[in-house]
Amino acid sequence: MGGDEKVFTLAQVSEHNSPKDCWLVINGKVYDATNFLEDHPGGDEVLLSATGKDATDDFEDVGHSDSARDMMAQYYVGEIDVSTIPKKIKYKPANQPHYNQDKTSEFIIKLLQFLVPLAILGLAVGVHLYTKSS
Numbered sequence: 001m002g003g004d005e006k007v008f009t010l011a012q013v014s015e016h017n018s019p020k021d022c023w024l025v026i027n028g029k030v031y032d033a034t035n036f037l038e039d040h041p042g043g044d045e046v047l048l049s050a051t052g053k054d055a056t057d058d059f060e061d062v063g064h065s066d067s068a069r070d071m072m073a074q075y076y077v078g079e080i081d082v083s084t085i086p087k088k089i090k091y092k093p094a095n096q097p098h099y100n101q102d103k104t105s106e107f108i109i110k111l112l113q114f115l116v117p118l119a120i121l122g123l124a125v126g127v128h129l130y131t132k133s134s
C-alpha cells in the first residue's frame with residue numbers, strides 16, 4: 001500500500017449504520033458493504049448489527065470461506081484508526097473459593113459405605129445365630 005489509504009475513526013465508521021449506508025470494520029480494515037447487503041448469504045441483518053464496532057470476531061466466528069475473503073477487497077474503503085476501538089475487556093474469572101479441599105469427609109463417607117452394609121450383615125448373622133440357639 002502506498003500509504004495513501006484513508007484512515008477512519010470508529011466514530012466516523014459508526015455513522016454508516018443503515019441499510020442504505022453500511023460500513024464494517026474487519027481485521028483493521030473498513031468495508032462499505034452497502035451494495036453487498038442484499039447478496040450476503042448470511043443476510044443483511046447480521047451485517048447491520050455488526051456496524052459501529054470491530055466486527056472481526058463476528059466475521060471470524062462464522063468461519064468465512066476464502067472466496068468470501070476474496071470478495072471483501074471490492075468493498076474496501078480504508079483503514080480503521082485502531083486507537084479508536086475500545087480495548088477488549090478480558091474476562092477474568094473471580095477467585096473461586098477452593099471448596100472441598102478437605103478430603104476427610106469424603107473418606108468418612110467411603111468408610112461408612114463399606115462399614116454400614118457390613119454391620120447390617122453382622123447384625124443379621126447375629127440375630128440368626130441367636131434365634132437358632134434359643
Ligand code: HEM
Pocket residue numbers: 024031033036040041042043046047049050055058059062063064065066067068069071072075
Ligand atoms: C464484507 C464482509 C463480508 C463478506 C464479503 C461476507 C461474505 C459471505 C459469504 C460469501 C458467505 C457464504 C459462506 C462463505 O463463503 O463463507 C457468508 C456467510 C455468512 N456470513 Fe458473511 N460476509 C461478510 C461479513 C460478515 C459479518 C460481519 C458477519 C457477522 C456479523 C457475517 C455473517 C455471516 C453469516 C452468519 C453467514 C452464514 C453462514 C451459514 O449460514 O452457513 N458476514 N458471508
